[in-house]
Amino acid sequence: MTSTMQGTLFDLEGALRDRLRPEPVAAGAGRRIAQGALRRLEQLARIRAEFVVDASARGVVAVRRGRRAEAAGAAARRNAERGREELHEYLDGRRAFFAVPVDLTRLAPFQRRVLEGALQVPFGETTSYSALAARIGCAGAARAVGTALGHNPVPFIVPCHRVLRGDRTLGGYAFGLPMKTDLLALERSTPILEGCTSTRILCRVGCAALARSRPDRRVVFASIEDAGSVGYRPCRLCRPDAA
Amino acid sequence: MVPRKDKGETDRDLMRRLQRSGDEQALTQLVLRHSGRMLAVAARLLGSRVDAEDAVQRTFFRLHTHAGDYRPEWMVTTWLYRILTNACIDELRRRRVRPEEPLPAAASTAGRAAAGPEARLDLERALAKVPNEARALLVLRYVEGLSYGELARVRGISVNTVKSQLARGKEILKAALTERPRAMRGERG
Numbered sequence: 039m040t041s042t043m044q045g046t047l048f049d050l051e052g053a054l055r056d057r058l059r060p061e062p063v064a065a066g067a068g069r070r071i072a073q074g075a076l077r078r079l080e081q082l083a084r085i086r087a088e089f090v091v092d093a094s095a096r097g098v099v100a101v102r103r104g105r106r107a108e109a110a111g112a113a114a115r116r117n118a119e120r121g122r123e124e125l126h127e128y129l130d131g132r133r134a135f136f137a138v139p140v141d142l143t144r145l146a147p148f149q150r151r152v153l154e155g156a157l158q159v160p161f162g163e164t165t166s167y168s169a170l171a172a173r174i175g176c177a178g179a180a181r182a183v184g185t186a187l188g189h190n191p192v193p194f195i196v197p198c199h200r201v202l203r204g205d206r207t208l209g210g211y212a213f214g215l216p217m218k219t220d221l222l223a224l225e226r227s228t229p230i231l232e233g234c235t236s237t238r239i240l241c242r243v244g245c246a247a248l249a250r251s252r253p254d255r256r257v258v259f260a261s262i263e264d265a266g267s268v269g270y271r272p273c274r275l276c277r278p279d280a281a
Numbered sequence: 282m283v284p285r286k287d288k289g290e291t292d293r294d295l296m297r298r299l300q301r302s303g304d305e306q307a308l309t310q311l312v313l314r315h316s317g318r319m320l321a322v323a324a325r326l327l328g329s330r331v332d333a334e335d336a337v338q339r340t341f342f343r344l345h346t347h348a349g350d351y352r353p354e355w356m357v358t359t360w361l362y363r364i365l366t367n368a369c370i371d372e373l374r375r376r377r378v379r380p381e382e383p384l385p386a387a388a389s390t391a392g393r394a395a396a397g398p399e400a401r402l403d404l405e406r407a408l409a410k411v412p413n414e415a416r417a418l419l420v421l422r423y424v425e426g427l428s429y430g431e432l433a434r435v436r437g438i439s440v441n442t443v444k445s446q447l448a449r450g451k452e453i454l455k456a457a458l459t460e461r462p463r464a465m466r467g468e469r470g
Contacts, residue, residue, distance in 0.1 A: 071334065162375065
């Protein structure tokens with residue numbers, strides 16, 4: 039049964055079956071996919087194992103390689119613990135934003151401005167050194183911005199990895215370009231909008247209401263309209279429709 | 282489509298190993314068994330082989346990092362389709378956010394002269410006009426032959442919604458394809 043015209047009617051079922059038949063897959067694709075996935079897993083596990091979080095009572099002051107330092111005071115300890123938890127959730131692909139405060143008060147004013155600007159780059163998106171420079175009111179200072187980002191004491195949480203060259207090549211990264219690539223890939227694989235299949239409510243990933251739902255009852259959507267078209271409504275707690 | 286030759290272990294056995302110890306060999310086995318059909322679905326849904334491979338890699342990456350989310354009452358393939366469609370749908374969201382990056386499947390429009398005799402290409406263009414949810418269902422149904430029940434499970438919707446979405450998708454497809462009758466006479470015609 040091939041697709042034939044019958045006046046204005048034609049055999050759509052046949053056409054779909056015919057035209058959507060799977061094409062042969064390139065040899066070696068499976069191996070390549072397995073290796074790629076495993077390499078990324080290994081890299082993220084290494085970040086998790088190697089990096090520690092330091093905090094003050096105001097917020098996280100550093101994410102660095104090395105041994106954990108004893109935090110001074112209960113508030114600092116809480117911030118460090120929270121930062122560590124959120125970082126691990128982020129690396130596991132379960133968190134699309136950091137809620138823990140960041141303390142940049144120990145930094146020079148220019149670097150602070152750069153890092154505060156970097157904090158505004160949304161999860162899963164990227165900007166350029168020059169665009170960031172312009173955004174913080176220092177148009178033309180792309181190189182200085184790059185240097186300030188290169189000395190970011192709070193990597194991952196202050197997302198200096200989301201800043202690329204103007205031609206969208208990677209630029210630099212203090213921990214090596216493979217790690218920058220892996221972080222960008224990680225953010226690409228973490229969705230933003232998820233709905234719960236039993237309540238039919240749509241949330242932003244990281245919403246407390248969503249976290250209470252069973253993990254196998256979550257479905258990703260591309261937009262609020264898409265979710266609405268199959269009967270999901272926006273959450274009143276995290277308000278994805280207001281974002 | 283993919284033979285089960287490896288030590289007679291079922292997909293569920295492999296998932297159990299993955300859940301228990303993050304077993305990398307188990308992950309590799311699952312990739313080798315299922316990545317072919319996953320690639321076929323992703324390529325049709327995203328209209329690009331490169332993006333498809335990326336989405337499938339993300340699917341297996343997530344299968345590993347979120348191994349604890351799997352429940353044995355799920356057929357592993359249905360679970361994989363759930364994760365894969367999630368990854369593809371999220372990719373479609375990103376394209377929506379950043380429209381300056383061209384949509385491979387939707388890059389050309391009907392107004393332009395039909396490039397070559399490829400009816401397949403016409404269908405891909407028509408598919409790009411179908412809203413995301415209906416498109417995902419159409420692709421899963423016609424590339425992989427999923428049942429209404431499986432489709433409902435994969436997308437977290439009722440069987441009735443599956444049916445109405447498929448019907449709506451087909452209507453849009455039909456309209457797009459009959460605009461230019463030539464479209465349906467493919468390489469076989």
